[in-house]
Structures are given as C-alpha cells and as structure tokens.
Amino acid sequence: MIEVDHGEFADPWRGPVPMTEAPWIHETAIVKNSRMGAWTTVGQRCEVIASDLMDYAYMIRDADVFNAEVGKFANIASHVRINPVNHPMWRATLHHFTYRAKSHFMDNEDDDHDEVSNWRNSARVIIGPDVWIGHAAIVMPGVSVGTGAIIGSGSVVTKDVADYTIVAGNPARVIRRRVTEDVEAALKRIKWWDWTREELIAGISDFRKLDAEAFARKYDVI
Template sequence: MTGPDKNKLYPNENIKTVCYISNLPKRPNVEIGDYTYFSDNKNSPEEFYNNIEHHYEFLGDKLIIGKFCAIAEGIKFIMNGANHRMDGITTYPFNIFASGWEKVTPKVEELPFKGDTIIGNDVWIGQNVTIMPGIKIGDGAIIAANSTITKNVEPYAIVGGNPAKLIKKRFCNEMIELLLKLQWWNWEEKRIFENLEKLVSVNDIGTIKELLDE
C-alpha cells in the first residue's frame, strides 16, 4: 500500500464529507488535478461545481486547479460571466431583461475579461473564500477563511482579509525557490509514500537539497 486510490471519489469510505473532485463528472473548461479534495460538512461534496458561479462555456475562461489542494466549504469561484460592461454611463445589464432592451446586448469583446482562474498545487483554501475572475494562486499558498481574493497570490504566501493581503511568507525566499524546483506533487506515489514524514514535518533547506539530488 502506498496511499489512497486517486481514482476513487471517496478515498476514505468512512468520511463522506470529503471527496477527490477530479473524479466528479467532467465539466467543460474545468481542470482539476489528482488528490485535490473538497470538504463540505453542510452539503454533499459532490455538489462542488455549484460553487463555480457565472461560468459560461461560450466565454471560454477556464478554472484550473492543481494537485493536492485542500478546499473547504463555502468556496466561491466567480468567473468572467459575472462581469458587466463598464465603458458606458451605466453598468446596468439592460439586455438580459429583453422586451426590446436586448438591442444593447454587448459583444463578448466589449465585456471585461480577466482570463483563466488558476490555482496551483498544494494550495490550502479555508472556509468561505471568494476568488474573483482571472486570479492566479501560486503553489503552496494558504488562503485564510472568509477571504476575498482580488489579486494574484505568490507561491507559499499566506493571505487573508477582504480584500486579501499578504500576512507572511511560509518560508524564506531560498526555501521557496527550492520547493518550486522540488515539485513533490509530481512524484510517483511510491516516492511520496516513502517521504511522507519529511513532507509533513521538514522545513530545512538541507533536507530539501537532498531530496532534489535523489
């Protein structure tokens, strides 16, 4: 045994509040890495997609989530379909109410478009977090509960608040650089299993260099 089956929706059959969301039915423009889980104690974690809002296939924006992420309940991914045209006197979306108002339906290129929302690997997102369109969150970042993410988050940063601001970096710059080279989330399952103790408890540069040399 070298760990849970990454292809099972519920890797631990005794815990039905946590599932590997990469094993949910596929949805256009959503990509989720192996071992990334969603935890929801109020609703079924299988309802994860309900937390992706204003995501319309014709706009083409993607939600991309890396491997080994931990995502808590209350997450909201706001996608580009939520945006209103902002270059006129008013931002009111007359067109969606029809009855003649559809004559001012904006072209896609006239709407604000922030691009894809990309969550790195090994990212921990706390409860009730809102992530705005086009945000990029780096590997190893931690997002504090009840935060609203309006700007990109650097790798291995801890951020929190509304709007979220940097609280601190998890490690020194040299350590972060080494961890980004290590990319442990891309290891084979056997290597991860053999190094579990180091992965959860080691934070010294020497050991990271040794792992890089293996």
C-alpha cells in the first residue's frame, strides 16, 4: 500500500479557490436565466435554469435545478434533480417532435412550443430556507418543501413537505418531525436565516454548541 494524494477538491470550502460573497460558480456548471444571492455556490457540472438561489444556498456535483426558488441556507447534495420537466401526456405522443418540430425539420416553426413551456413553467418548485436535500433525491414539479425540512437520499418527492419534517422513500413519506412543534414555532419566530452576517457571526458559537431546543430557548420563549 502507498499513500496517495491526487487532485484538488472542486468545492470552494475544501479547494484552492475560497468562497466569496459573490456567487461562486464552477467553470463546468451552467447557469441560465437565473438569479443568485450572496455566498451561494454552484458546483461541478451542475445546471441552474430559470431559478432563484437565495443567500448561502449551495449545490454540489451534478445537481440540476429548473424553474425553482431555492431558499436561504439550502443544502443540495450531489445528483439531486429539482423539477424535472414532464411530457405532454394528453397527446398521442410524448415525444418532443410535436413542440420542437422546427428542430426536427418537420415544420418551419415550433408553433405550440409556448403551450408546453407555459405548462411546465406553471409548476414552479419552492424550497424553503435551511432545507437539506440528500444525494440523488428528486423533487417533482409543483412541489413545495417547507422550512427546515430534510429529504432523504434517493427519495422521489411528489407531494408538499411540511416545515421541519423528515421524508424519505419512493414516493417520499413522512419519517418523523425534525423538532417538536414548540421548537419549530420558536425557530420560525427567530428566523435566524434572515439575520445579518454580523448577527450570524456573533451567534456562531451557539449554532455549533446548542441543539435546536436549547437554541430556541436562548433566542425565544418555548
């Protein structure tokens, strides 16, 4: 056995290029028609299309986000897919030659491309703040994922996920609450995800050392 140390990490918190207040986008990533907040990260081979990534949200290797609002401090693991597009099931064929006829040299124009696009765009996904989406999970069109929720690795989320709820499976089902109702209510009153950077820095020791209940008791009444 020989010791091996090869290559560089692509993530800015581990790699040679530090994070910055401006969005950090890996050179292999694609970001189109989207907006990004401060301290956001888009990792290797990720795609972000027609979406908003709020402050501190990050996504790592090979994750795709389409037509979604991703809340502050969202944690998106590798190979996650948010809002994979559906096909027009009401038609005689599912194939895209019907709405991309020009590309297939079947018509001079993509006459009804707007119909399909508008249908897809109407199913925007909403991801709340402080959400963790595990490796290779899929969040289907039109779903809302609540504040502080956790989606287990490999899950397929077809229905809305409540605040501070852990779901997993295919289709995703509720496993348990992340915190008690009282702690949830306190955290939602505190809204630490809206704190200024100075407030976050001042509270970092409490974020590290206190569990959710103790944190809620210190900054609110439960």
